[in-house]
Amino acid sequence: MNNENNLRTFLRLIAWRIVAWWITKEGPKMNMPSINIQIIITLNSMHKGKTMSVQPVEISKAYRLLQVGSTTMISAKYDGVENVMSAAWVGLAGERKVVAYIGTQAFTRQLVEKSGYFVVQIPVVSQMATVLYAGGRSYADAPDKNDTIPFFYQPEFDLPLVAGCAGWLVCKVMPYPDIQQQHNLFMGDIVAAWSDDRYSATDTGSLMMRRTSYGPFTMSQAGSSMPSAKAANSIMAGSGLTLPGHADR
Numbered sequence: 001m002n003n004e005n006n007l008r009t010f011l012r013l014i015a016w017r018i019v020a021w022w023i024t025k026e027g028p029k030m031n032m033p034s035i036n037i038q039i040i041i042t043l044n045s046m047h048k049g050k051t052m053s054v055q056p057v058e059i060s061k062a063y064r065l066l067q068v069g070s071t072t073m074i075s076a077k078y079d080g081v082e083n084v085m086s087a088a089w090v091g092l093a094g095e096r097k098v099v100a101y102i103g104t105q106a107f108t109r110q111l112v113e114k115s116g117y118f119v120v121q122i123p124v125v126s127q128m129a130t131v132l133y134a135g136g137r138s139y140a141d142a143p144d145k146n147d148t149i150p151f152f153y154q155p156e157f158d159l160p161l162v163a164g165c166a167g168w169l170v171c172k173v174m175p176y177p178d179i180q181q182q183h184n185l186f187m188g189d190i191v192a193a194w195s196d197d198r199y200s201a202t203d204t205g206s207l208m209m210r211r212t213s214y215g216p217f218t219m220s221q222a223g224s225s226m227p228s229a230k231a232a233n234s235i236m237a238g239s240g241l242t243l244p245g246h247a248d249r
Contacts, residue, residue, distance in 0.1 A: 073121040073134055074100060075151075075160045076111035082160040083108045084149060086135030090120055098171050098188040107139040112173060113180075118188060119159050122167040130162070157192060167195040 075084040085108040089101035098120060102109045112118045123131050130149060137145045151160040154168075161168045171188025179185050 070122060071131055073123055073131060073162055073165070074102065074108055074112075075119045075121065075162060076108050076115055076117065077159055078111045078115040081111060081139075082151065083111055083139045083146060084121070084134050084151075084160065084162055086131045087120075093187065096190045097174075098169065098190060100171075100186045100188065101184055102186055103184050105138075112186065116173045117157075117159055118171050118173065118186070119161055120169040120171060120188075121162045121165040123162070123165050127162075127164055130164075154192070154194065161194075165196065167193065169193045 071086060071088045072090045073084050074087045074090070075082065077083075085102075085106050087100060087102065091099055093099045100118065100120065102112060102118075108118075134145075134149065139145050150163040152163050153159070154161060157170055159170060169190050170192040172191050174187040174189055176185075176187050179187070
């Protein structure tokens with residue numbers, strides 16, 4: 001387990017090296033909004049003279065402080081074969097850049113490599129069963145896996161999108177073969193995106209909820225937002241699906 005955590009921490013460091021490179025290259029081109037210095041002074045004064053209560057964090061668990069957040073689903077298609085997998089290690093590396101960890105054991109990976117495209121889905125709480133299902137079955141072992149997952153298509157893109165999600169981002173793979181092969185990290189340039197009409201993409205780039213009962217599904221290893229096994233089984237039972245061992249897609 002420690003080796004797995006160390007690997008994930010290392011991969012996060014690699015991802016942020018890519019982010020740092022991008023910021024160095026593209027950051028100066030971005031227009032930064034004006035900053036109200038007085039507001040900053042007022043807010044910071046709240047912490048002056050106060051003793052902070054801090055605790056050490058094990059290095060093997062330090063990556064949790066930078067947990068990406070929502071668990072996503074990644075879909076792809078090549079030569080008529082479509083598939084979707086669940087993926088927790090997905091994040092932004094800029095306004096139009098996505099970093100996704102796609103392991104060699106994932107069937108979806110070969111579709112991504114051959115087609116040069118992948119779609120990042122933002123699932124919601126009501127789709128927890130689908131997320132667990134997509135992450136617990138591999139198309140290589142169960143070709144009928146996607147029969148229970150509703151796909152739809154948008155004009156101009158022959159890529160499957162999972163219905164019911166809060167948002168979808170179509171990404172074109174950026175050519176970093178060494179990073180892909182050595183670290184299983186895929187950089188994607190966002191070429192199209194859509195959001196459910198219950199959400200709106202604001203100027204800040206955030207996906208804001210319009211309905212409080214319609215939230216994103218998160219699978220945090222820190223445990224703060226991961227649903228209990230009992231709750232997961234309850235939802236899976238209600239959907240008519242069985243809860244698999246979480247493999248990788």
